[in-house]
Amino acid sequence: MSSVLKTDPLRDVIESDRAHVWHHIAQHKPFETVDPRIYVEGKGMRLWDAAGKEYLDAVSGGVWTVNVGYGRESIANAVRDQLIKMNYFSNAAGSVPGAQFARRLIEKMPGLSRVYYSNSGSEANEKVFKMVRQMAHRHHGGRKYKILYRERDYHGTTIATLSAGGQPQRNAQYGPLTPGFVEVPHCLEYRSQWGSIENYGERAADAIEEVILREGPDSIGALCLEPVTAGGGVITPPKGYWERVQDICRRHQILLHIDEVVCGVGRTGKWFGYQHFGIKPDFVTMAKGVASGYAAISCTVTTEAVFEQFKDDPSDPLSYFRDISTFGGCTAGPAAALENMRIIEDEALLANTERMGQRLLANLRELQSRHAVIGDVRGLGLFCGAELVADRQSREPVEEKMVQAVLADCIGHGVIIGATTRSMQGLNNTLCLSPALIATEADIDGITAAIDAALGRVFG
Ligand SMILES: Cc1ncc(COP(=O)(O)O)c(C=O)c1O
Numbered sequence: 001m002s003s004v005l006k007t008d009p010l011r012d013v014i015e016s017d018r019a020h021v022w023h024h025i026a027q028h029k030p031f032e033t034v035d036p037r038i039y040v041e042g043k044g045m046r047l048w049d050a051a052g053k054e055y056l057d058a059v060s061g062g063v064w065t066v067n068v069g070y071g072r073e074s075i076a077n078a079v080r081d082q083l084i085k086m087n088y089f090s091n092a093a094g095s096v097p098g099a100q101f102a103r104r105l106i107e108k109m110p111g112l113s114r115v116y117y118s119n120s121g122s123e124a125n126e127k128v129f130k131m132v133r134q135m136a137h138r139h140h141g142g143r144k145y146k147i148l149y150r151e152r153d154y155h156g157t158t159i160a161t162l163s164a165g166g167q168p169q170r171n172a173q174y175g176p177l178t179p180g181f182v183e184v185p186h187c188l189e190y191r192s193q194w195g196s197i198e199n200y201g202e203r204a205a206d207a208i209e210e211v212i213l214r215e216g217p218d219s220i221g222a223l224c225l226e227p228v229t230a231g232g233g234v235i236t237p238p239k240g241y242w243e244r245v246q247d248i249c250r251r252h253q254i255l256l257h258i259d260e261v262v263c264g265v266g267r268t269g270k271w272f273g274y275q276h277f278g279i280k281p282d283f284v285t286m287a288k289g290v291a292s293g294y295a296a297i298s299c300t301v302t303t304e305a306v307f308e309q310f311k312d313d314p315s316d317p318l319s320y321f322r323d324i325s326t327f328g329g330c331t332a333g334p335a336a337a338l339e340n341m342r343i344i345e346d347e348a349l350l351a352n353t354e355r356m357g358q359r360l361l362a363n364l365r366e367l368q369s370r371h372a373v374i375g376d377v378r379g380l381g382l383f384c385g386a387e388l389v390a391d392r393q394s395r396e397p398v399e400e401k402m403v404q405a406v407l408a409d410c411i412g413h414g415v416i417i418g419a420t421t422r423s424m425q426g427l428n429n430t431l432c433l434s435p436a437l438i439a440t441e442a443d444i445d446g447i448t449a450a451i452d453a454a455l456g457r458v459f460g
Pocket residue numbers: 063119120121122123125154155156157226230231259260261262287288
C-alpha cells in the first residue's frame with residue numbers, strides 16, 4: 001500500500017465510530033459485534049481500509065461519485081488555493097470559480113444558460129420543484145404546479161424529493177409526503193407491464209401521456225426523469241422512449257427536468273446522459289460527479305426562458321426566486337469542479353468511459369451466458385447492472401439475501417460492487433457497477449472476474 005497505516009491509532013477511530021457515528025442507510029445492530037469498515041486511503045481505483053486491506057472500487061465511492069478516482073492532488077491543490085484566497089461569501093454575490101465553472105458547464109449544454117449552485121442532488125432537485133411551483137403561482141394562476149415522477153426513479157432524501165420518488169421502500173414510514181407529486185409507469189422492458197410487445201419504448205412513453213390526460217395537462221408543470229434510472233435498477237431507456245417523451249412534453253407544455261445527479265459529468269460516456277437521446281431539457285440537475293466527491297456541489301441548470309420568468313417584474317418584491325442555500329456559496333465546490341472537468345478533458349475520460357463501458361457490458365454478457373442467475377444485463381458507459389433471477393423463464397427475482405451474499409463475497413475478495421437496496425420490495429436484485437472513468441481493461445476484467453467467482457460460490 002502507498003503509505004504505512006498503523007492499526008493502533010485506528011483502533012481508537014473505530015471505537016469512536018462505533019460509539020458515536022450514525023451511518024447512512026445502515027442497520028447498526030451488527031456493529032455491536034463487528035467493526036464498521038473505515039476506509040483510510042484511496043489512490044486511483046483502489047482503497048485501503050483501517051486493517052490495511054486493499055480493495056478495487058467498482059462503485060466510485062459506493063454511490064457513483066468519485067468519477068476521476070481517488071487521491072487527485074491537483075483537485076486538492078485547486079481547492080486549497082481557492083480556500084486561502086476566498087473561501088466563502090453567500091452566493092447572493094458572485095465568486096471567481098463560480099462564474100468560471102458556470103461558463104465551462106454551459107459550453108457543454110447547448111440550449112441551457114443558467115446555473116444555480118447548492119450542495120446535494122436532493123437540494124438541486126428541490127430547486128426545480130420550487131421554481132416550477134413559483135412559476136405556477138405567478139404565471140399560470142396557480143395551475144401547472146404538479147410534478148410527474150416515474151416509478152423506480154429516485155430524486156433524493158428530503159421529504160419533497162421522496163415525494164417525487166418512485167421507490168416505495170425509500171418512502172415507507174416517512175409520510176405524510178408532500179402533495180402535488182404524481183407517479184408515471186417505469187420503462188424497464190425486462191419487466192414489461194404490457195407483455196411482450198414490439199414498441200415497448202413508445203408504449204411506456206404513452207403511459208406517461210395517459211397520466212397527463214387523467215390529471216389534466218393544465219395542472220402539470222414538469223416531468224422529472226432520470227436519463228438512466230440508477231438505484232431503481234440501472235434502467236436504460238428502451239428504443240423510441242425519449243423522442244416520444246419529448247414530444248408529449250412539448251404538446252402539453254410540460255417542462256422536462258432531467259435528473260443527472262448520477263449520469264452527469266461523464267458517467268455514461270457523454271457529458272450528460274440526456275445527450276445520448278437528442279432531447280432538449282428545460283432543467284438539468286447534477287451533483288455526484290460534478291466534483292467527484294472532492295467538494296460538495298450541485299447545480300440546477302435551466303434555460304433563459306425559465307430564468308426570464310423570475311425577473312419580469314422587479315417592482316414586485318416576491319417575483320424573483322427567493323431561495324438561498326448557505327453552502328451554495330462555498331467556493332471549494334466550483335474550484336474542485338473546474339479541475340475535475342479539466343482532468344476529464346485532458347485525460348480523454350469520456351472516450352475511455354465509452355470504451356471501458358463496452359468492455360464491462362461485454363464481460364457481463366459473457367457471464368450471463370454461463371450463469372443462469374443473470375437474467376438481464378443493462379448499461380450505458382461505465383454504468384452497468386446485472387439483474388439476478390431465480391428462474392430465467394418466469395424472471396422471478398432472487399432473494400435479496402442472495403444478492404447481498406454476492407456483494408459480501410466480492411468485498412471479501414477485495415472488490416467493492418453495489419446492488420439495489422431498500423428500493424422496491426422484492427426487486428432489490430440488480431448488481432450495480434460504476435467504476436471510475438479512469439478504469440483500465442485490467443480493472444474491468446478484475447471486477448467481472450470477482451463477480452464470476454462470487455456467482456459460482458453463492459449459486460453453485
Ligand atoms: C438520481 C439521483 N438523484 C438524486 C439523488 C440525491 O442526491 P444526494 O444524495 O446528493 O442528495 C441521488 C442519490 O443517490 C440519485 O441517485
